[in-house]
Amino acid sequence: MAARRPHHPSPSADGPTFAQLGVPADLVSALAAQGISTPFPIQTATLPDSLAGRDVLGRGRTGSGKTYAFALPVLARLAAGTGKRRPGRPRAVILAPTRELADQIAASIAPLAEALSLRAITVYGGVRPGPQIAGLRAGVDVLVACPGRLADHVASGHARLDAVEITVLDEADHMADLGFLPQVTRLLNQTPADAQRLLFSATLDAGVDVLVRRFLRDPVTHSVDSASSPVATMSHHVLHVQPAARLPVLVDLTAAPGRTLVFTRTKRGATRLTRQLIAEGVPAVELHGNLGQSARARNLLAFAEGSAATLVATDIAARGIHVDDVTLVIHADPPTEHKAYLHRSGRTARAGASGTVVTLMTDTQVSDVRDLTRKAGITATVTRLRPGHPLLSQLAPGERSFTAPSAKQPPPARSGRRAEAKPQPAKNPRRRGRPATTDTEATATPRSGGIAVFSAGARTSRRPRR
Template sequence: MNATPPVSGAPGARPHDRAGSRRDEPGAADAPAAAGTFEGLGLPEELLRTMTGLGVTEPFPIQAATLPEALAGRDVLGRAQTGSGKTLAFGLPMLVRTAGQRAEAKRPLALVLVPTRELAQQVGLALEPYAKVLGLRMATLVGGLSMGRQAAALKEGAEVVIATPGRLTDLVGRRDCHLDRVRTAVLDEADQMCDMGFLPQVTEILDHVPPGGQRLLFSATLDRNVERLVAGYLAEPVTVSVDHAKAAVTTMEHHVLHVHGADRFAVATEIAARDGRVLMFLGTKAAVDTFTRHLRDNGIRASALHSGKSQPQRSHTLDQFKRGDVTVLVATNVAARGIHVDELDLVVNVEAPTDAKDYLHRGGRTARAGESGKVVTLVTHGQRQDVAKLMSAAGIRPTVTQVRSGEAELTRITGARRPAGAKPEQTGRRPFRGLGAQPKKENRKAAEARKAAEARRAAQVRKSR
């Protein structure tokens, strides 16, 4: 097979022989503690200056462990939880090894595959300043946005493409993108892509990428489907683990709050009324919309995020949450990966997830990059056994507390308080019919007025972008 040649800007880069001899480290090795600085890890000076200007000076363990190997062209298999610094761990070597080359129209040189639109955009924003200083063009290819504009960006030439599997498959099928020049292919959050049913598309995409290049795969867990990708597409990778497969972030507190079924949404409403932002998870789009309306009725600045929203709406909602214009983001699992919000110290599972990995990724929205945070799960009597099994599978030993709305213990743990903006008949203690309640049927005039208002808001969002 062909070997990847050394690339300009990668000091000490050596060819990567995908048919080479066995490595000495076949198993997963724990990453060492982070080095003091990025100097000495093989990055070019222009990148180091940019990183210093952005305040990025101390590498996280996954970065310190993988950067030298990835810069040298070796395949890397990294196991790391969300928020551990994976983006720069794969992004910097990918950019450095691509620097100095120019992509032809529709033929990118490096590819990053991610499971969600939000994660694709986050990766693009994180890598943009480094790509710019190295003179590289990037294109983000995701559903929910104009395919025509994305095809035009590819035609103009983009060295690096960040994409979700579905949109990239569509563009390849339309012959708007050819992968025959890709030398570095990255799979980020590989387990999530498999869980979401993208494995056939991922393997089809990787089959279009020519052999002999570099593969970097990062995943929180290494289950059967991920192992299939590793066996089929990585050549004797350097394997690094920065934490155990079930590990929780050490700066994260986990609380299980036992609540009465009839009191659960009153408890959640009081938590939502706390000072500061909070991210709340429910299981379905309908549940998210219903509970968001309930919070707004109680005077709480809440907004909904789920796959039923258009991409401009989702981006606008996230921007509002990051700025603090919205203090409560109510979401389905669409936000459990790829959403980075600084100083978010509380995540609440109003409805507990059914899978341990979903729990870990929901919780990974807080306590990022060494910051502290809490994950709170509301559990009714009939759910206790299932949630206990889930916590055990996730490797979590939560603090369990029985609470009721209005109690001091609830305030101590979460900062909960009675909504200040609610009308007297709309307090956090007022009965809530629950997520299964059917909304009151609108008459035709009211429905038309509501749809017109939604259309105006959507137009304003598009105009603001």
């Protein structure tokens, strides 16, 4: 995949620059080489404190620019420190709830770490541990990890956390939702008590608050764009359809130009809908936990590169991926709770761009969707329609195009030899003595055996995530 510069707001004469916020010159130059010159609000708010060594609690919705808000102080601290790279003893740990997210964090860090001659690797479950163990033995400065696999490496003695100078928890509320907090707690207990800690979360639920009170020392709290606040550049529509009209309406919307992300409630539903769209001539791929490791990576790459402009996914994609220029998000199945609606919808209208969110609603779902939008704090335009309604062309403008499935579009990738384990409940994150590997942890480079190494001279083909 060819690397693309992330979307970034136009420079503002009134706002501070990265250099004025205290970012070292080498990192400012590395950011400029990526086409990044103006900080996002979450970065402007948190960087002075995090660069000064303070513990920081950052609250902001997904897509608000949190990745660089923690990546810059991590790299600046390691570059200025006197610590040495040692086998199996990372100097910084960044914990992420999903494998896709871990990989995209690493992609954002890669060019910056290269500029500072720092080495970063990612570790996550669902793949062979051997290459990861070799990477740890070779020494690492920044370890980007999912909690389950890191806990496994620590238990087996291949990783120690006693040399960690700074720890980051990204999307801590999502970790809580997935039942990772017991593992996260055990991991943080093994880091030095005086290590700097940065925690970023869209919400501060009870489980996250326990981590804040237990591990963050006199934290500075910065809130930017809470998860419950609607995005001004995002328009919301509810289409009231009959069950028989659901697929024709989806075909009409997804056949329009541009990237479309379609959410279903179940993994089986995602597979079925993907096959239905392909049969109708819409190039589509699926993303869910029943897919094998290489299939997930391959399908996500097809969506990011544009060979399949429609991705049908479960909530695994609600916060685990970032692909530029998703113009339309469709809730083919309305989610069960409002936080899921906001996180799903947050895949579009990112970094100041505009986007459209469509929810399909049948007669039996009217009450649930009404409650959903009310709790989400959004005002949606409700339209009762049939296939061919002119509103569909307004929501997804452009000429519809279709591909002959048998000639140009391969069938959906099937799951691997072993389906990935379901998420474990919070009270029992381990099963049969091994760390739980959830179906949200995904690798991006199956050939690497689950380890992506970013060091001086390395290159990444993935798009940075802001």
